[in-house]
Amino acid sequence: MDPILERYQALEDKVASYTPNLDTKRLYEAFTYADTEHHGQLRKSGEPYIIHPLAVADIVADLGLDVDSVIAALLHDCIEDTGATHEEIAKKFGTSVADLVEGVTKLTRVQYVSKEEEQMENLRKMLMAMAHDIRVILIKICDRLHNMRTMEYQSPKKQREKSLETMEIYAPLAHRLGMQKLKWELEDLSLRYLDPVGYKEIEDEMAKRSAAHEEFLASIQLRIQQRMEQEGIRCKVYGRVKHTYSIYRKMFTQNKTLDEIFDLYAFRVIVDDIPECYNVLGCIHDMFKPVLGRFKDYIGTPKPNMYQSLHTTVIGREGIPFEVQIRTWEMHQTAEYGIAAHWKYKQGMANKKLGSEGDFEWVRKLLESQQDTDAEEFVRTLKVDMFSDEVFVFTPNGDVKSLPAGATPIDFAYNIHSAIGNSMVGARVNGRMVPYDTQLKNGDIVEVLTSKSAKGPSRDWLKIAKSNEARNKIRQWFKRERREENIATGRALFESELKHAKIPLSAITAEDVLPNILRKVRFGTLDELYASIGYGGTTAVKSVARIKDELLRLGRLKAEKAAAAARTTAESVIVPGSTAQVDPLQLKGSNKHSDSGIIVEGLGNCLVKFAKCCTPVPGDPVVGFITRGYGVSVHRADCPNADPDRRKPEEASRWVRVAWVSSPLPNYKTSLELSSKDRDGLTLDVAMALSAAKVKVTALSARSQPDGHAIVRIEVEVKDKDELAGVINKLNNIQGVYHVARVSGK
Ligand code: MN
Numbered sequence: 001m002d003p004i005l006e007r008y009q010a011l012e013d014k015v016a017s018y019t020p021n022l023d024t025k026r027l028y029e030a031f032t033y034a035d036t037e038h039h040g041q042l043r044k045s046g047e048p049y050i051i052h053p054l055a056v057a058d059i060v061a062d063l064g065l066d067v068d069s070v071i072a073a074l075l076h077d078c079i080e081d082t083g084a085t086h087e088e089i090a091k092k093f094g095t096s097v098a099d100l101v102e103g104v105t106k107l108t109r110v111q112y113v114s115k116e117e118e119q120m121e122n123l124r125k126m127l128m129a130m131a132h133d134i135r136v137i138l139i140k141i142c143d144r145l146h147n148m149r150t151m152e153y154q155s156p157k158k159q160r161e162k163s164l165e166t167m168e169i170y171a172p173l174a175h176r177l178g179m180q181k182l183k184w185e186l187e188d189l190s191l192r193y194l195d196p197v198g199y200k201e202i203e204d205e206m207a208k209r210s211a212a213h214e215e216f217l218a219s220i221q222l223r224i225q226q227r228m229e230q231e232g233i234r235c236k237v238y239g240r241v242k243h244t245y246s247i248y249r250k251m252f253t254q255n256k257t258l259d260e261i262f263d264l265y266a267f268r269v270i271v272d273d274i275p276e277c278y279n280v281l282g283c284i285h286d287m288f289k290p291v292l293g294r295f296k297d298y299i300g301t302p303k304p305n306m307y308q309s310l311h312t313t314v315i316g317r318e319g320i321p322f323e324v325q326i327r328t329w330e331m332h333q334t335a336e337y338g339i340a341a342h343w344k345y346k347q348g349m350a351n352k353k354l355g356s357e358g359d360f361e362w363v364r365k366l367l368e369s370q371q372d373t374d375a376e377e378f379v380r381t382l383k384v385d386m387f388s389d390e391v392f393v394f395t396p397n398g399d400v401k402s403l404p405a406g407a408t409p410i411d412f413a414y415n416i417h418s419a420i421g422n423s424m425v426g427a428r429v430n431g432r433m434v435p436y437d438t439q440l441k442n443g444d445i446v447e448v449l450t451s452k453s454a455k456g457p458s459r460d461w462l463k464i465a466k467s468n469e470a471r472n473k474i475r476q477w478f479k480r481e482r483r484e485e486n487i488a489t490g491r492a493l494f495e496s497e498l499k500h501a502k503i504p505l506s507a508i509t510a511e512d513v514l515p516n517i518l519r520k521v522r523f524g525t526l527d528e529l530y531a532s533i534g535y536g537g538t539t540a541v542k543s544v545a546r547i548k549d550e551l552l553r554l555g556r557l558k559a560e561k562a563a564a565a566a567r568t569t570a571e572s573v574i575v576p577g578s579t580a581q582v583d584p585l586q587l588k589g590s591n592k593h594s595d596s597g598i599i600v601e602g603l604g605n606c607l608v609k610f611a612k613c614c615t616p617v618p619g620d621p622v623v624g625f626i627t628r629g630y631g632v633s634v635h636r637a638d639c640p641n642a643d644p645d646r647r648k649p650e651e652a653s654r655w656v657r658v659a660w661v662s663s664p665l666p667n668y669k670t671s672l673e674l675s676s677k678d679r680d681g682l683t684l685d686v687a688m689a690l691s692a693a694k695v696k697v698t699a700l701s702a703r704s705q706p707d708g709h710a711i712v713r714i715e716v717e718v719k720d721k722d723e724l725a726g727v728i729n730k731l732n733n734i735q736g737v738y739h740v741a742r743v744s745g746k
Helices: 003-017 024-039 053-061 068-075 087-092 095-107 119-133 134-149 158-174 180-192 194-210 210-231 243-253 274-287 329-337 339-346 361-366 409-416 417-422 468-481 485-501 514-521 527-536 540-566 649-654 682-692 720-734
Strands: 237-239 267-271 311-314 322-327 390-394 400-406 425-431 433-434 446-450 599-601 608-610 620-626 633-638 654-661 668-677 694-702 709-716 737-742
Touching: 003 024, 003 068, 003 608, 024 068, 024 087, 053 068, 053 134, 068 095, 087 095, 095 119, 095 134, 095 311, 119 134, 119 158, 119 390, 134 158, 134 180, 134 339, 158 180, 180 243, 180 329, 194 210, 194 243, 194 361, 210 237, 210 267, 210 274, 210 540, 267 274, 274 311, 274 322, 274 390, 274 694, 322 409, 322 468, 322 633, 322 682, 329 339, 361 540, 400 409, 409 425, 409 446, 409 468, 417 425, 417 468, 417 527, 468 485, 468 527, 468 599, 485 608, 514 527, 514 540, 527 540, 599 620, 599 633, 620 649, 633 654, 649 654, 682 709, 682 720, 709 720
Parallel strands: 267 322, 608 633
Antiparallel strands: 237 267, 311 322, 390 400, 425 433, 425 446, 599 654, 620 633, 620 654, 668 709, 668 737, 694 709
């Protein structure tokens, strides 16, 4: 068979293996369409061009993306390099595919200039924002990966340029999306061209030692496997040498030789569930000597890209340190394929609502506003609206500026410098003159025309500008340059508003009233108030509303005084505004229903959260604090943050009585801190004690103190205070432990 057809067939088989009812005819048509369009074009390698889209589609299929993505990968260079158009592709393969292809094309057209890190961050964000659909980014990363794999055929200049771009843009994007495997390969390939000497040095050294490496990996792997079998833990163990770029970074940032590099090896133990992860950790620390301070619990505290694992570094009998990563299968998928893994799961989870509890926070963030989706609508949820509140544009020099969405050339000009804004006489976007109120789009190149004889900003600009920065700078200009004019304008606006409110000017200029009025609007004189209204620092409407309030208050005061004088001899005095005392709720032993296990005086079953500083559990005496915005926060009565002596007087009324209902919820999360002599096996003993106490552990982390002590932070779920007391008791019995305390205050 023709080798190209053979490649196509392999791709089709791969896609069919995870796509039920694959429409092979449509896939084949996409292939032949791309093949025809690219006909006669050659890659730098001399191969027919179609090899490239086929390879990109193959990587996309490796990620398990949907058929539309695979088809778009086959067609991804058609708009850019052949006569194909969006309409034509849409007619043949649907708008979804056409949009994806167009999205990839747009990203291809963005020009990069290497800049400082902040600029790079904006560029990465701009790409994400331009993509609209996360699949566009994924296809683009696959495209880049294949180009990097075949970079040897390019000129040295192009090799360096593309490698730099990959290192600065695409590898970080892959990382952000949690795609570790792709990220590693992109980094290694880029390094090869960015520092060929350093790269070769490491590769050669590693090749020389490969036999020794293999032997070491195999022996440790076997020992871990055997121990797990003894313990009856079902798991898979993998060992590997770390990837070249990570070794390179360690060598060059720490200025070390290959021999001095700590942990060249990494092992992975993959198990079925989270409790097993902690069991495995205990065993590993029992088998090998843990390196202090190297244990990290990314299960309890996942990385921002949702990476989860337990990490520890240990030293074996041979004296060689190595890292062990312990995770579940699901965590493993996420670590390898990131957002794509998540996407894979979603295909099978028809009923699960995105954004529901337990969902990956980062995907939720990525998919922001599209939360109400079901399976049929799933593809729509991939239309990400990341950074929807920002727009990224270029200066003529290629610097990237981030502006609020809807920003105009005025915002752009003031973002660069107020002097540029103040002397602006025109603007060009992508080389064309545009009106000032033009909304800038991602990727636009914006140029501001200035003139020394410019008259300065106009008041209309305040309405056009989108950013506070630009508006403030424009106001400052008016404030400075046009005081007389501002006073006149402001006075006119103010008097008209006053008339509207039916307040005669004389009512506020009266000698006994004016000082109160000025204090209320926070100006020293009326002219200052007028000037501020004139340049837009405040508005006439706001000021008059304030003044009206103040006039009413003064009027009431006068009336009350008069009334009080009139009844100095009267027997009963009614204090206006006093409220009847609310009977305190009978809190004790209440059987009231409560979703949280807590009832609040005067509020009953309301929104409650448990304070993170002291994590109360049933049985603890508790008090509540009415927060601004999120219900009642419940503290232990002995928490320093609830100490009556430290409460702010203005918040006195926010502290309320609360009580546990008689049958609260089955479990409550709380934190303990254990201090101990630092010794081997401490974490293991703690884990075993907790397991003996039969409580659910949600996080466990140990850190060594410089003075030979260790602090272990433990987060558990318990029923109540009694159960917790039992746990503390068990922990106290561990050898070397000085003290176990509940965490409170900070
Ligand atoms: Mn391409």
